[in-house]
Amino acid sequence: MAQDQKLEEVLIARNNETGEVGAVTGLKEDGTPKMTDIKSAKLSDLVKFQKGQNPIEAFLSNFVRQCQNPTTFGFFRVPADRYDTVGTVIGDLAKDPKANAEMLKNNKVELPSAEQKVEQPKQTTTQTEPPAQTAATDNAQAPDKEMRHSAIDESKIDWASLKEKWGIDRNALEKSGDLKEMLYNRKSKLVTVTPTFAGEKFPIDARLSFRTDPEGNVKVVPHFIHKEPKLDQEFEGYEFSKEDKAALRETGNLGKVVELTDKNGNKVPSYVSIDRLTNEVVSVPVKDVFIRDTIGQTKLTIAEVMQLKEGKPLPPKEISDKNGRTYNVVLQVSADRKGVEFVPGGARRMEQKEQHQQSNGQQQSSWLTKDGQIKPISKWAGVPMTPQQQADYTAGKVVVMTDMVDKKGQPCTVYLQFNPEKQRPTTSLNDPRVKVANESQTQKAVNNDGLTNEATKHVAEPLQKYQTEPKNKAQQEQQRKPKGPRM
Template sequence: MSTENTERQVEHDVLLVNDKTKNKIQAVKGLDKDGNLETVPATKKNQNQFLKVDKQADFFSNFFSNFFSQLKNPTQFTFFRVPELLTIKMANQMQKELNQSGPNHELFLKYSIQEIGTPVKTENKVSEHVEPSKENKVAEPAKEQEQYKANKFDIKDIDWDSLSRLGLSKEKLQEMDLLEPLLQGYKTKDLVAVNLDLGAAVFSLDARLSLEKMEDGKVVMALEGVKKYPNLNVPLYGHDFSKEDKHNLLKTGNMGRVVDLVHPTTKEKIPSVVSVDRLTNNLIVTRVEKMQLPQEIKGIVLSEDQLQTLKDGKPLLVEGMTSVKGNLFNAEIQYNAAKGHIEFLFDNTNKQSMAQNQTQSQLSDDLKTFRGKELTEKQQKDLQEGKPVYIKDLIDKRGNPYQGYVTYNKETKQADFSFKNPNKEEQAKAQSQSQTEKQADEPKKSKGRKM
């Protein structure tokens, strides 16, 4: 007969951390003797190194307070508390958000741990120092103010009477999970229906919402309505869009360079980058001095020259990055002012350009190797003479063998790859044309009547 274990099964949480200088989500391992944070990649093989903490609220609060007080450079890090069983899944999901579309407000806020002196949020988004009521899901005013006091905007400074006339009550924003991101200083991730009743007329529009503080300190709700196209035919803070500016903004959403924009009040010239908000088609501006650029992306540490290229607003081709599935890939990245972070440019034009650059770079300058395959002296000579060279046993990114023909242009010093022999195609065309001409020159047979 088996004996049942009556002891309490301790449930644990794991600390994840985002190093703001690297924009990389990792699992916390602990602190070294000097107070430096020790981390490990949040992978299955590192699970035994994860710092695990008792899930009980008071115990965790006391632990984290002590942990945080010993940490060196605490402002460099943002911590997240996740259940032990979800550690790897949540780390991958958070990293994906950081790399591609920026922090997911709901995901990051749901698991984030506030700085010391503020309540630690649970998955129910209420202070962990207060036991949530099952009957009443709406926090009491005092608790609600305590919950939001660490945000960029104070909930008490919002004119709720004015917003209610737009159909944007506090309760509605809470139900839509929009209030907390707004107070944190984010724009709403999706469009929100706004209704304005003027008595004699009623207006309705979809808009992105954000909170702004006016010069007199008053907090107002900014509404960004949807436009059919970005307005590029009128100056933006003193800047007239060039033909190239318009082309870039319509093609990639980013202008691709830094320009001096004139502040409407101070008349100060401010170096800035400009992008199109793809949700509303409004033009968004970010000062160069406020651009946040990652030091590392997808396993590649960016050099000073690469960071300067991004700071100049230009696209940057980064090679040898590692995807979430562990595959190597190349892609162009660029700072997007509307998103406030780096984005990947995955359009067809860029893919073709990248493929062309990749093909050209894979033939060595001395013509001795192509895509890692050594060429014979005869193949090198044929390339110099402009002849196609057949190469087999090439290996693609998936490890599969393939073969094809390489040609080399001595004037442009560029290589081209084809699965078919380009000379055979030209030869077939020539033969076809010769045959057609021959048939045209042959005299037609007489169809005279037989006598």
């Protein structure tokens, strides 16, 4: 039961006309949500939505369809297993959604519009807001591109208010080094904040970042912990493929540049990563990430810089710091860091993958090109191949070689084909498409397999192609005991 609860979410609703906030327990006959007091609500009474399913879409679609004025209500999703703490905080923030819009952004649920409901009733969906973007991402919209490299004006921060409302202490942030990160549009490490609501404190772990509003005031944005990254949901207009999800789970980075849709509907080439501390999916526009050609004391080549700009990881590379210490690391652009990072465990993971491939015989075959294609050959066993035979071989087809010789030095027909399992070419006197060539059946049996038959049991000389019986009187008179079982 505890395991199932971790995969569930509940809804908190706010009546925008009356200001009433409560946990959702169902729908009334008029389509409005049934709500109960957040603090006294029993989790078992709340409407819960299983992770990985879409009942929340059906619930909210019914709400939009039945309710006379859906815009009267606002909804916020909360993890069921942290309802006792996060639910109370979200409920208090929802009392003033405009003032707390930034802090509620991660949890707000957007409802389908009335136009969507009428024009596309079968396609009505409820989509959560994508995870809140970092300060540097928002600053990218500003005309001054250098703004993302400039520190936030600390004089605009109301530390007394942050201390009172969130329990955030400036000196503690400075001592831990988190303040510097936050002032340069990055997030702190996980810290414990103690927001105070209705005279009660609720300790919650979160990462913090600063964001400047249009009036120039600096506000703190908490990034709460998610149980797992939401990779099955559309992220800023982009759907993650199976390969995308595997890359994000393995390295924390998507490993390529993709086009995301911003709030104005524009397509923006971006990097995508997972915040490894909170499991939040985050992005940053490519134009807002500056990649230097020097990491520590190590100079990167132009090719390496271009590979990083494409979002791809560099193979394990030795990087020297200012103290002369060297580290074998994998470098890659992180949207969470808004720059190049050392991928945690990247070098070890690549080394283990190579060892695993070698132990399973999956190392790169010398008969394959770098991109895994069959490498062309022009001859086999010294026998030249025609252009058509070469083309058939690289296409993986069977190539009939009629000018080969068998183990006894006699001309024979051989079938050549690339074997994908062995990752090399293999030959046989047996046609893999049918049987042994008619002209070589007896020859193969006698010369290669050591068999005999009535017609050839007295022949001491190797048989030749097309030969099925003694070719002359001298061979018929030879006395030789068969060396193998009868055919």
